[in-house]
Amino acid sequence: MFRCSPTPLSPPQLPVPIAVFFLLYKERMVPCFNGSSHPLLSADELALETRPGDKDELSTTGPRPHPAAGHEDLFSCCQSKNFQGVSFTYFAVHITGALVLFMTDGIVGEYSGFVYSYAVEEPLAVVHKVAGYLPSLFWGFITLGRLISIPVSYRMKPATMVFINVVGVLITFLLLLIFSSSVVFLFVGTASLGLFLSSTFPSMLAYTEDILQYQGCATTVLVTGAGIGEMVLQLLVGSIIHDRGSYSFLVCGMIFGCLAFTFYALLVFFHRMYPKPCPALAATARGLLSFLLGKAGKKAGITDSTSFPGLIPG
Numbered sequence: 001m002f003r004c005s006p007t008p009l010s011p012p013q014l015p016v017p018i019a020v021f022f023l024l025y026k027e028r029m030v031p032c033f034n035g036s037s038h039p040l041l042s043a044d045e046l047a048l049e050t051r052p053g054d055k056d057e058l059s060t061t062g063p064r065p066h067p068a069a070g071h072e073d074l075f076s077c078c079q080s081k082n083f084q085g086v087s088f089t090y091f092a093v094h095i096t097g098a099l100v101l102f103m104t105d106g107i108v109g110e111y112s113g114f115v116y117s118y119a120v121e122e123p124l125a126v127v128h129k130v131a132g133y134l135p136s137l138f139w140g141f142i143t144l145g146r147l148i149s150i151p152v153s154y155r156m157k158p159a160t161m162v163f164i165n166v167v168g169v170l171i172t173f174l175l176l177l178i179f180s181s182s183v184v185f186l187f188v189g190t191a192s193l194g195l196f197l198s199s200t201f202p203s204m205l206a207y208t209e210d211i212l213q214y215q216g217c218a219t220t221v222l223v224t225g226a227g228i229g230e231m232v233l234q235l236l237v238g239s240i241i242h243d244r245g246s247y248s249f250l251v252c253g254m255i256f257g258c259l260a261f262t263f264y265a266l267l268v269f270f271h272r273m274y275p276k277p278c279p280a281l282a283a284t285a286r287g288l289l290s291f292l293l294g295k296a297g298k299k300a301g302i303t304d305s306t307s308f309p310g311l312i313p314g
Contacts, residue, residue: 089274094218096267097208098225100162103260104200105226106233107169107193107253112138113234114241114249115190121246123181137187138194145198153199158207159268161199166264168196170257177250201226211271 112135118124119131153161172192179185208218237252 087275089270090212092270093208093211093267093274094221096263096270097204097218098221099263100166100260100267101201101204101222101226102229103233103256103263104166104169104197104204104229106229107256107260108142108197109230109234110237110256111190111193111253114237117241118246118249119183119186123246124183124186126183126186134187134190138190141191141194142198145195146202148195149199149203153203153206158203158210159271161203162207162264165196165200165203166257166261169193169200170254170261172196173250173254173257177254180247180250208267211274 115134115138116131119126119134120128149161172189175185176189179189205219205222208222212218233256237249240248240252
């Protein structure tokens with residue numbers, strides 16, 4: 001009988017989601033409860049801090065109108081007016097990126113949830129105490145992989161990191177199927193899988209945002225796809241294992257890895273088709289940003305444009 005230990009919120013963890021919901025409510029970011037609450041900070045206070053010398057100037061020029069809400073709605077990127085005139089590749093990039101994370105985060109959920117049950121069943125029949133180290137090993141190497149990926153990301157493009165991760169997951173599951181009777185390789189494969197899956201989510205998010213030039217709602221779509229995948233694939237794999245037996249655990253992982261690679265290939269294909277930003281438009285944006293920063297610098301008493309390092313793209 002296969003078991004997957006549930007992970008409900010314990011009482012010490014409850015204040016965290018309650019506090020997050022309270023902050024969202026106060027900032028009017030909960031669509032159903034934004035009628036009477038007041039934002040914690042106004043838009044101007046969030047944008048910049050007023051200097052003491054500018055208070056007199058602000059008082060002489062009179063009051064300025066403030067926006068009604070502190071932040072835009074969480075789902076403002078999904079309004080139909082934002083989709084006018086966009087190409088089909090815009091939607092394709094969002095969908096394929098979400099599907100890649102649907103598979104990879106789903107693998108994280110189903111593997112960490114069922115690897116213990118797979119190990120204690122035939123043909124491996126690992127001792128329960130020893131099998132209990134497998135989920136810890138998996139999450140430990142996910143943590144280690146995320147630490148390693150920080151310096152690696154300085155030298156490698158996000159698309160390359162995602163490719164290495166997806167191919168690594170695919171090869172690991174293939175070797176786990178080949179050496180399915182080896183307990184030693186189960187531990188080695190678990191560590192390898194955690195290492196490859198560790199940086200898939202941030203690399204995928206960075207790659208998709210680079211394609212879209214930080215426009216649209218890629219973060220919302222990708223996070224939603226990853227969360228749904230981690231929920232749905234655990235349920236699916238648990239049902240299949242219950243009906244088909246322990247060997248289907250690795251077969252499901254192999255299938256999900258193949259699908260993740262396929263969706264990644266489609267994402268690269270749509271990336272090639274996605275319209276590139278116009279150089280003239282980019283130059284205009286840089287000029288406008290330089291002008292705005294120059295006015296802000298003069299108002300703050302700064303005349304050197306180098307006081308805003310990294311803000312003006314080259």
